[in-house]
Amino acid sequence: MTGESMQIALPLSRLASDAGEVTSLYRELREPLLRYLVCLGLFKDEAQDVVQDAFLSLHRHLAAGRPQQNIRGWLFRVAHNQARNRQGSYHRRFAEPLDSCFAPMLDETTPERMVLEKEKFHRLAKAIAALTDSERECLLLRAAGLRYREIGEALDMATSTVGDTVERAIRKLSEKLDV
Amino acid sequence: MCKYSTKLIAWIDRELEPEPMAEMEQHLGDCGECRLNIAKYEGISKILDDYCNAVVNAEPDWDQRRWIPILSAAAAILVLVATVTVVLRTVVQPPLPPSPTASVQPTQFPIVAEAPSPAADAIRPRRATPKLARTQAGKWLPLPPKTAVEVAIPADSMFPPGAVPEGINFIADVSFAPDGSTRQMRLRPRLTAIERSVSQP
Numbered sequence: 001m002t003g004e005s006m007q008i009a010l011p012l013s014r015l016a017s018d019a020g021e022v023t024s025l026y027r028e029l030r031e032p033l034l035r036y037l038v039c040l041g042l043f044k045d046e047a048q049d050v051v052q053d054a055f056l057s058l059h060r061h062l063a064a065g066r067p068q069q070n071i072r073g074w075l076f077r078v079a080h081n082q083a084r085n086r087q088g089s090y091h092r093r094f095a096e097p098l099d100s101c102f103a104p105m106l107d108e109t110t111p112e113r114m115v116l117e118k119e120k121f122h123r124l125a126k127a128i129a130a131l132t133d134s135e136r137e138c139l140l141l142r143a144a145g146l147r148y149r150e151i152g153e154a155l156d157m158a159t160s161t162v163g164d165t166v167e168r169a170i171r172k173l174s175e176k177l178d179v
Numbered sequence: 180m181c182k183y184s185t186k187l188i189a190w191i192d193r194e195l196e197p198e199p200m201a202e203m204e205q206h207l208g209d210c211g212e213c214r215l216n217i218a219k220y221e222g223i224s225k226i227l228d229d230y231c232n233a234v235v236n237a238e239p240d241w242d243q244r245r246w247i248p249i250l251s252a253a254a255a256i257l258v259l260v261a262t263v264t265v266v267l268r269t270v271v272q273p274p275l276p277p278s279p280t281a282s283v284q285p286t287q288f289p290i291v292a293e294a295p296s297p298a299a300d301a302i303r304p305r306r307a308t309p310k311l312a313r314t315q316a317g318k319w320l321p322l323p324p325k326t327a328v329e330v331a332i333p334a335d336s337m338f339p340p341g342a343v344p345e346g347i348n349f350i351a352d353v354s355f356a357p358d359g360s361t362r363q364m365r366l367r368p369r370l371t372a373i374e375r376s377v378s379q380p
Binding site for chain 2: 030034056140147
């Protein structure tokens with residue numbers, strides 16, 4: 001056994017374990033990531049590209065032996081930054097009329113329920129549009145199942161600031177929706 | 180206003196330290212106002228969750244893209260070779276003499292689409308990320324995508340084992356000029372094998 005052969009074996013074994021970890025994270029986070037990106041305003045196939053790129057970055061990150069704590073927050077940060085670079089899509093969601101947006105989803109509901117759902121979502125969308133960017137992003141990341149410290153990692157904010165922002169955003173929605 | 184009212188959402192999210200968490204639970208037993216606000220905030224979270232699902236469901240799949248099976252580069256090349264062969268035959272083969280029976284159609288040029296091959300799935304039109312244009316009515320609509328072809332290439336057909344992490348393959352975006360010549364080819368690494376393993380039960 002020479003030192004050279006050990007040096008070759010090490011990266012290969014690391015690649016194998018990284019692939020397993022990436023697969024497991026992919027299984028867990030692909031859908032929440034896609035949902036977050038589409039809710040931000042990206043088109044579905046655009047969001048899929050961003051998710052793919054984020055996981056490829058994760059591959060490189062792990063293979064380079066970089067820190068692995070708060071990896072969920074890290075992954076969302078990579079995806080979030082890529083979404084922000086697509087300005088056209090990023091600002092689309094809350095800038096266009098929503099009347100036709102929910103028609104496909106509501107096809108199977110009764111007409112009465114359809115009207116109520118549409119009205120509810122319309123008011124919510126207006127209330128979300130009135131939030132600041134960071135309030136909206138914190139809320140959507142929370143809806144994706146992230147903890148406050150993970151949201152902080154994704155948006156480069158202190159955990160306590162995330163808590164304050166989430167609370168402020170939900171209070172605003174509550175006032176606007178009069179729930 | 181109750182002094183605990185600013186900690187209600189952190190309590191719902193289980194983000195309080197153990198001691199304030201227990202204190203809040205004790206307080207909620209006594210304070211009807213806070214219990215009411217908790218129900219209100221949980222309702223908001225539920226509506227927001229439904230809204231996010233509705234947005235994703237309502238968003239059109241621009242190209243109904245599904246990750247295609249990993250096919251060998253050799254199979255893709257085979258299709259190209261077959262296509263070239265057909266084209267060459269159409270060029271060099273002299274036309275058949277007129278048939279005595281006018282109702283019979285000449286069939287000297289085989290059509291690729293009539294010979295299904297698994298390799299045919301390796302090439303498919305790709306819809307690029309739609310660009311937006313604003314209409315006169317002020318609505319944002321996608322512009323038609325550029326015509327392109329996407330070919331899946333397994334990493335191990337190009338790189339030695341271990342050089343590329345397991346689960347990664349490549350998609351080649353090929354675009355053509357109007358005269359049929361190749362204008363551009365771009366290789367993009369993609370997690371096709373991981374995607375496939377996750378989508379299988």
